[in-house]
Amino acid sequence: MSRKPIIAGNWKMNLLQSESKALFEGIKSFVSNYSATQLPTVVIAPVFTSLNQVSAIACDCGCEGTRLSVAGQNCHWESSGAYTGEISVEMLKDAGCSYVIIGHSERRQYFSESDEMINKKAKAILAGGLIPIICCGESLEQRESGVTDSWIASQIRAALAGISSEDVAKSVIAYEPIWAIGTGKSCDSEEANRVIKMIRGVVSEVAGSQAADSIRILYGGSVKPSTIEEQMSKSDIDGALIGGASLKAESFNEIIEKTMKVAV
Numbered sequence: 001m002s003r004k005p006i007i008a009g010n011w012k013m014n015l016l017q018s019e020s021k022a023l024f025e026g027i028k029s030f031v032s033n034y035s036a037t038q039l040p041t042v043v044i045a046p047v048f049t050s051l052n053q054v055s056a057i058a059c060d061c062g063c064e065g066t067r068l069s070v071a072g073q074n075c076h077w078e079s080s081g082a083y084t085g086e087i088s089v090e091m092l093k094d095a096g097c098s099y100v101i102i103g104h105s106e107r108r109q110y111f112s113e114s115d116e117m118i119n120k121k122a123k124a125i126l127a128g129g130l131i132p133i134i135c136c137g138e139s140l141e142q143r144e145s146g147v148t149d150s151w152i153a154s155q156i157r158a159a160l161a162g163i164s165s166e167d168v169a170k171s172v173i174a175y176e177p178i179w180a181i182g183t184g185k186s187c188d189s190e191e192a193n194r195v196i197k198m199i200r201g202v203v204s205e206v207a208g209s210q211a212a213d214s215i216r217i218l219y220g221g222s223v224k225p226s227t228i229e230e231q232m233s234k235s236d237i238d239g240a241l242i243g244g245a246s247l248k249a250e251s252f253n254e255i256i257e258k259t260m261k262v263a264v
């Protein structure tokens with residue numbers, strides 16, 4: 001089964017509106033050289049205040065938005081109400097998003113997001129017609145104590161609980177070992193591929209083999225232009241979720257270009 005790769009940029013809490021616009025324009029001018037079928041699925045997750053601006057440019061690229069997709073970095077599971085500081089799936093959709101990142105380790109760590117909350121968010125995103133990018137990953141301490149696989153399997157089982165096989169099939173998972181995020185030290189690509197295969201096995205158990213074949217599972221953690229070709233050449237790595245290297249058009253575009261060489 002061939003799965004279309006995804007290259008996703010998570011801008012985290014960076015870039016003002018003018019800076020987001022300039023960076024997005026830089027990516028747009030690169031992807032405009034290619035047809036949507038030549039490209040991986042390219043997804044950008046800016047801060048909420050830049051969503052409208054970036055979505056307007058995405059729709060303006062003469063490609064019905066298919067070359068560049070926009071993502072929220074988080075959402076609430078309720079559709080509206082007294083949840084100060086939160087944003088709903090419908091609001092993200094209204095601002096041009098088609099994907100939403102959930103369960104990022106920074107949200108789990110700094111905002112105490114639980115597996116149960118992530119499961120509710122995944123269900124709300126799918127019910128709203130958007131695609132969740134569900135993050136999972138182990139800490140260095142967990143890796144060193146040998147619980148990586150069981151920890152990640154439990155994160156995935158919890159995130160996907162009660163979701164239909166059809167919805168699981170269209171979802172995206174990002175394996176991001178916490179110790180590899182922002183450290184410059186990417187996980188060895190063989191090992192990342194092994195963990196991702198293990199995740200696919202868990203998906204198969206909970207949603208069946210068709211969903212496991214279809215779901216796209218990304219690697220994240222210090223992905224750079226110099227690492228992407230090897231990562232994308234692995235059997236089960238379907239793309240990358242990129243932080244630091246997505247903040248410069250030059251490095252992000254180079255990652256897209258190298259992905260096209262190896263995997264699209």
Ligand code: 13P
Nearest residue numbers: 010181182221222243244
């Ligand atoms: P870095 O690419 O900066 O390591 O960040 C990875 C990440 O957390 C993407 O969500």
